[in-house]
Amino acid sequence: MATRFSDALFHLVKSLEKAEKRHFKIYIKRSSDKEDLKVVQLFDALDKMSEYDEKVVLKKISGIDKSKLANLKSHLYKELLASLRLLKSRDNVDLQLSEHLDNARILYNKGLKIQSLRILEKAKELARANQKFNTLVQLTSLEKKIEILHITRSSTEKTRQLAEESMEVSRHIERVTRLSGLALLLYRWYVINGHTRNETEEKDVRTFFKNYLPPNLSEVSGFYEQLYLYQSYCWYAFIRQDFLMNYRYARKWVDLYKADPQMKSIETGHYIKGMHSLLNAHFALRDYRGFDASLKEFETYADTPEAHRHDNFRVHTSIYITSARINSHLMKGTFQDGVKMVPEIEANLAEYALFVDSHRIMLFNYKIASLYFGNRDFDKAIDYLHRIIHGPGELRVDLQCYARLQHLLSHYELGNYDILDSLSKSVHRFFSKMKNLTIVEKAMFDFLQHSFGYPPKEIQARLEKFLDQVQHLEKSRFETRSFAYLDIISWAESKVKGKTMEAVIRQKYLSSSRK
Numbered sequence: 001m002a003t004r005f006s007d008a009l010f011h012l013v014k015s016l017e018k019a020e021k022r023h024f025k026i027y028i029k030r031s032s033d034k035e036d037l038k039v040v041q042l043f044d045a046l047d048k049m050s051e052y053d054e055k056v057v058l059k060k061i062s063g064i065d066k067s068k069l070a071n072l073k074s075h076l077y078k079e080l081l082a083s084l085r086l087l088k089s090r091d092n093v094d095l096q097l098s099e100h101l102d103n104a105r106i107l108y109n110k111g112l113k114i115q116s117l118r119i120l121e122k123a124k125e126l127a128r129a130n131q132k133f134n135t136l137v138q139l140t141s142l143e144k145k146i147e148i149l150h151i152t153r154s155s156t157e158k159t160r161q162l163a164e165e166s167m168e169v170s171r172h173i174e175r176v177t178r179l180s181g182l183a184l185l186l187y188r189w190y191v192i193n194g195h196t197r198n199e200t201e202e203k204d205v206r207t208f209f210k211n212y213l214p215p216n217l218s219e220v221s222g223f224y225e226q227l228y229l230y231q232s233y234c235w236y237a238f239i240r241q242d243f244l245m246n247y248r249y250a251r252k253w254v255d256l257y258k259a260d261p262q263m264k265s266i267e268t269g270h271y272i273k274g275m276h277s278l279l280n281a282h283f284a285l286r287d288y289r290g291f292d293a294s295l296k297e298f299e300t301y302a303d304t305p306e307a308h309r310h311d312n313f314r315v316h317t318s319i320y321i322t323s324a325r326i327n328s329h330l331m332k333g334t335f336q337d338g339v340k341m342v343p344e345i346e347a348n349l350a351e352y353a354l355f356v357d358s359h360r361i362m363l364f365n366y367k368i369a370s371l372y373f374g375n376r377d378f379d380k381a382i383d384y385l386h387r388i389i390h391g392p393g394e395l396r397v398d399l400q401c402y403a404r405l406q407h408l409l410s411h412y413e414l415g416n417y418d419i420l421d422s423l424s425k426s427v428h429r430f431f432s433k434m435k436n437l438t439i440v441e442k443a444m445f446d447f448l449q450h451s452f453g454y455p456p457k458e459i460q461a462r463l464e465k466f467l468d469q470v471q472h473l474e475k476s477r478f479e480t481r482s483f484a485y486l487d488i489i490s491w492a493e494s495k496v497k498g499k500t501m502e503a504v505i506r507q508k509y510l511s512s513s514r515k
Helices: 008-015 018-031 034-048 054-060 066-091 093-109 113-129 133-149 156-193 199-212 222-239 243-259 268-285 288-302 311-332 335-339 342-351 358-374 378-389 397-414 417-433 439-449 456-471 477-485 488-497 501-513
Strands: none
Touching (some): 008 034, 008 066, 018 066, 034 066, 054 066, 066 093, 156 199, 268 288, 288 501, 311 358, 311 501, 335 358, 335 501, 397 417, 397 439, 439 456, 488 501
16 A cells, blocks of 8 residues: 555645536546546546555556556546646636747747737736746747747837847846745755854855845846845845844735735735745734734635635645744743644644645644643643654754753653753753754753752742843844743743743733733
């Protein structure tokens, strides 16, 4: 039996919605002869399976062996894509432009050059209106080829304009390519390393960022150039823990769509990601009002047909809103309400298993563990932290470190003193190996290693000393990550004041809300 979703065709079939399945059945019965209707039998067999099992498939379709099944699967895969293309082309500009380009090529190859040029002109108008410059390059390239190789009776002025347009589009594409590449490489840096930890890393990121920017930013114009520029600045600021700059550029990113509303339906994925980045910026700054307003705006958007137009949009909108709701509980101290979300979150992650990457799952596991930790359900927190500690180690060094630190604190809260000494040393070694130890973390390890078996009064004094050591570091940029991943100050305050962590964070939120 194959592993679930290991078969690409099975993966595609299970991703289809009811309307897409219905359209495929109509499409295939119109376009295929009776012999080809075995693909419908294969489709039905896969659709009814919860896991892919080739032996079951062979039993359900008579007259085929493994070699014939391979060909049938390949045929079904192509027909499914053709059906989806036909169904989705009406509401997808990229598919429409691709169809125009294909038609223009077919007409040109038939020798119908003038008809081909007319379609190209129509497609260029559509591409310009929707700022699809990558396709515009292909359209102008074919148009230039026709004009150069044949007498088309075009005016000399038009050919001059075509040459100038081609050069301008090329310059635009070069800037977009450079900026989108920068945003992607910064994202990669963050996934591998997390936030900068010292002046050396800060200098490296700053040098890389400045060297990769286009030489003349004053030439940056148009939706896509600005979009990738703002994304790059967002990642640059976030990596450096400059959360105010991160907020400013996340705001610019989202505001691009307010300035050009049609782009929300054309580049929906970037809008959804922009709202996610904006919510994260509000969270990092503890901007409660801004966070609530942006979350409400995003939730309203999630109910629109546009947000449900494609699986990617629907799934990621849901994931980002869920993440924001968890963050809301974390920063407002409503941990009891937060843990009530967990069963639904788990169900959604199972439903979205096709679409959710391991990095996103790791983040959810850490956030859920933080909810349980704040709710004093430390055994549950440990269960979720184990998923990170024993999960893929190549992602997010910083998250790996903080999962171990929260795991250590959970055992401390449970009074498992017999394992704390060895566990503390193990976590310390992991941090040191990853070169990830900050002043706050050093103070934390020092406190834990010298608090085993002491009487309550002495532990209280040590807690007060630890709190005094770290409280003033909350505004230090290279220490910020310590508080972003684990609200260690609120934890220490709860121990000193004899209150729950939930009560301490809740009071901070209520005090800030009254200002």
